[in-house]
Amino acid sequence: MVSSSSKNKMMMMMSSSSRHNEKDQLFHILHKVPQGDTPYVKAKHAQLVEKDPEAAIVLFWKAINAGDRVESALKDMAVVMKQLNRTEEAIEAIKSFRGRCPKQAQESLDNVLIDLYKKCGKVDEQIELLKRKLRLIYRGEIFNGKPTKTARSHGKKFQVSVQQETSRLLGNLGWAYMQKSNYLTAEVVYRKAQMIDPDANKACSLGICLIKQGRYYDARLVLEEISQRKIPGSEEIRARNRAAELLMEINTFERPPSDVSDILGLDDDFLNGLQLLMNEWGPARSKRLPIFEEISSFRDQLAC
Numbered sequence: 209m210v211s212s213s214s215k216n217k218m219m220m221m222m223s224s225s226s227r228h229n230e231k232d233q234l235f236h237i238l239h240k241v242p243q244g245d246t247p248y249v250k251a252k253h254a255q256l257v258e259k260d261p262e263a264a265i266v267l268f269w270k271a272i273n274a275g276d277r278v279e280s281a282l283k284d285m286a287v288v289m290k291q292l293n294r295t296e297e298a299i300e301a302i303k304s305f306r307g308r309c310p311k312q313a314q315e316s317l318d319n320v321l322i323d324l325y326k327k328c329g330k331v332d333e334q335i336e337l338l339k340r341k342l343r344l345i346y347r348g349e350i351f352n353g354k355p356t357k358t359a360r361s362h363g364k365k366f367q368v369s370v371q372q373e374t375s376r377l378l379g380n381l382g383w384a385y386m387q388k389s390n391y392l393t394a395e396v397v398y399r400k401a402q403m404i405d406p407d408a409n410k411a412c413s414l415g416i417c418l419i420k421q422g423r424y425y426d427a428r429l430v431l432e433e434i435s436q437r438k439i440p441g442s443e444e445i446r447a448r449n450r451a452a453e454l455l456m457e458i459n460t461f462e463r464p465p466s467d468v469s470d471i472l473g474l475d476d477d478f479l480n481g482l483q484l485l486m487n488e489w490g491p492a493r494s495k496r497l498p499i500f501e502e503i504s505s506f507r508d509q510l511a512c
Contacts, residue, residue: 247271248281261288272305279313282306286320295328315341315350322380331387338381345374375405382413391420408434408441412450424458431455 243249251267254260268285272278282305289298299321306317318341325334344350351357351370359368378401385394398414411434418427434442434451441447 246276247274248277251281252284255284255288261292264288265292272308275308278305279309279317282309283317283320286324290324290327295324299324299328299330326380326383329387331384335381335384338377338384342374342377342381345370345377372405375401375407375410378404379410379413382410382417386413386417386420389420391417395421406439408439408444408447408451411439412447412454415451415454419454419458419461422461424461428455428458431458 247267248271251264251271254267255264265285265288268281268288270276271281272285282302286298286302289295289301302317302321302324306314309317318337322334322337325331325337341350350373356367356369357373358365360366378397382394382397382401385391385397394417395414398410398417401410402414411430415427415431418424418430431451431454433439434447435455437443437448
C-alpha cells in the first residue's frame with residue numbers, strides 16, 4: 209500500500225507540474241512563441257523574447273536547412289532581415305529556398321517579396337511580380353480556386369475576397385507606377401482598383417496622382433468624397449486628416465483664373481468673333497473628355 213505521506217508528495221508533485229505547465233503555456237501565449245525545442249522555436253524565442261535579431265537569423269537558417277517549418281522560417285527571417293536593412297539578402301533567401309515550400313505557400317511568399325522590393329526600391333521587379341499575380345487572378349489560379357482566403361494581420365484572422373485582393377494588388381501597382389513618375393498609368397490602375405473595391409487610402413493615392421498631373425479640380429472631387437465620408441474607410445481619422453492635408457495643398461496651387469480680356473485689353477465682341485473664326489478653321493474636336501483620350505493611349509500598357 210502507498211502511505212498517505214507518499215500520496216501527498218505525489219499530489220504535490222503533480223500540482224507543481226500542472227502549475228509549471230500552465231505557466232509555460234501562459235508564457236508562450238503572452239510572447240506569441242511556439243512550444244518545443246526545435247530550431248524554429250529557438251529562432252522565434254530569440255526574435256520575440258530575447259530581442260536578438262542576429263541570433264534569430266542564424267537560428268532561422270538552421271531551421272530552413274533542417275526542414276523545420278521552412279515556410280514560416282523563411283518568411284519570419286525575411287521580416288527580421290528587413291528590420292536590419294538586409295533587404296537584398298532577404299530577397300535572395302526567398303528566391304533560393306521557396307522551392308522547398310509547398311505550392312499553397314507561394315502566394316504568401318510573393319507578398320513578402322513585393323514588400324521587400326518596395327522597401328529597397330526595386331520598382332520594376334515589383335511591377336512585374338504584381339502583374340504576374342494579377343494574371344493568376346484573371347486565370348482563376350489564386351486562392352486555390354476559392355472565392356475567399358483566410359488572412360492574418362496583427363495576430364487576427366479575417367477573410368479576404370478575390371475582389372479585395374485584386375483591388376489591393378492594383379493599389380500596389382499604382383504606387384509602383386507613381387515611383388516611376390508614370391502618373392497617367394498610375395491613375396488608370398488606381399481607378400480600376402476603386403471600381404473593384406473602393407477605400408479611402410487608395411482614394412488619397414489617386415488624389416496625389418492627380419495633383420502630380422496638375423489636375424487639381426479632379427483631385428479635389430476625389431478627396432472631398434473622403435471628407436464627406438462617401439468612401440469605405442473614410443470613418444478613419446487618419447484617412448480624413450490625410451485628405452484634408454491634400455486639399456489644403458491643392459488650395460496653395462490653385463489660383464483664381466485671370467480674365468484674358470482684362471490682361472490683353474480686348475473687348476468681349478472681339479474675343480467672341482475670334483472664337484467663331486477658330487471654330488470654322490480648326491479641326492473638329494472630340495467630344496470626349498481629355499482624360500479619356502489620354503487613358504485610351506495607355507490602355508494597352510497594362511497586362512491587367
